[in-house]
Amino acid sequence: MVINLGKQHSLLSNWVSELRDVEVQNDRMRFRKNLERIGEVAAYEISKTLAWEEKEITTPLGIASCKVLQSQPVLATILRAGLGMHNGLLNYFDKGENAFISAYRKHHADGSFDINIEYMSCPELEDKVLIISDPMIATGASLVKAIQYLKEEGVSKEIHIVCAIACTVGIEFILREQPKATIWCGDIDDEITAKGYIVPGLGDAGDLAFGQKMQF
Template sequence: MIINLSETNSLVGEWLSEIRNIEVQQDRMRFRRNMERLGEVAAYEISKTLDYEEKEITTPMGIANCRVLKSQPVLATILRAGLALHQGLLHYFDKADHAFISAYRKHNHDGSFDISLEYVSTPSIDGQVLILSDPMLATGSSLVKTIEHLEEIGKPSHIHLVVAIACTVGIEYVLRNTKANLTIWAGDIDDELTAKGYIVPGLGDAGDLAFGNKLQQ
């Protein structure tokens, strides 16, 4: 299932306009905050799909019957670009366990690139709902490799991919190359992908915009 959060009128469109804007996005604090906001909206929407149970809560005046999550999801993100989006999810799922994955493009001299996955720190994810965040779903290669590696550790009952911008090519690649029970939540979906694997119009390099330029390419 694919959900484009921009298909209906909401503040998501306002935040994305600032995230994409070549001038506004230079304000790193605002860029990170807008990413957090997208994560918060995605968390709220995802929360509607989860399982709940009735629980009696003692108030100063009596007993209230409340609906609470049966179990917390596991929040996972791709370092470093996904940290702001992850923080937004954490604002809502503030009791969740966390997984962190280092997956990045290692560029070759001919302009091609390989996906390098060097570090994974994760709690048990077997039978759990996993919410995996990454600002950009471009080619889909890094997300597929990440999912494959995580599934070697444990089999989540459901994976929610949360991205700010997705490309149709990348979405199709992910759906073709993973058998996971999967839902993709995208702030918006763009159609064009360059020969070097960059989304157009996209937003640029989310990691650099949030945290500064990196030396390695």
């Protein structure tokens, strides 16, 4: 399932437009903040789909019957680009456990690339809701490989994927590999370059958020 949050014409669409804008991109703090805001909106929308239970809460004046989450999700992100969105998700699911995956593209001289994963820190996932964030879904290869690694820690009962911009090619690949996953995105683009970059997209989210990196 794919849910394009940008179709609701909310403030989220404003934040996505700023992420794309080459002039606004010069402000790294604003870029990171907009990723965080999109993560917060996604967290709120995802929360509507989760399991809740009734709980009696003692107030200074009596007892209130309230609805609370049955269990907290595990929040995962792909370093380093995903940190901004992860913070937004964590602002809302503030009691959730966290997982971090270091995944990057290893480029070759012919223009092709492989997805390398060098580090993962993860809690037990068995029978838990997994929410994984990455600002851009281009080919979808990084997310699929990250989810495969995470599944080695146990099979989660639900998988939610959060991104700012997704490409149709990447969406189709993810849903072929993870058909039960739900993708929440701020917008969807149809074009991708031969080197795996989304058009019009927004560029390299990691570089825009944290500065340029050396290529290895």
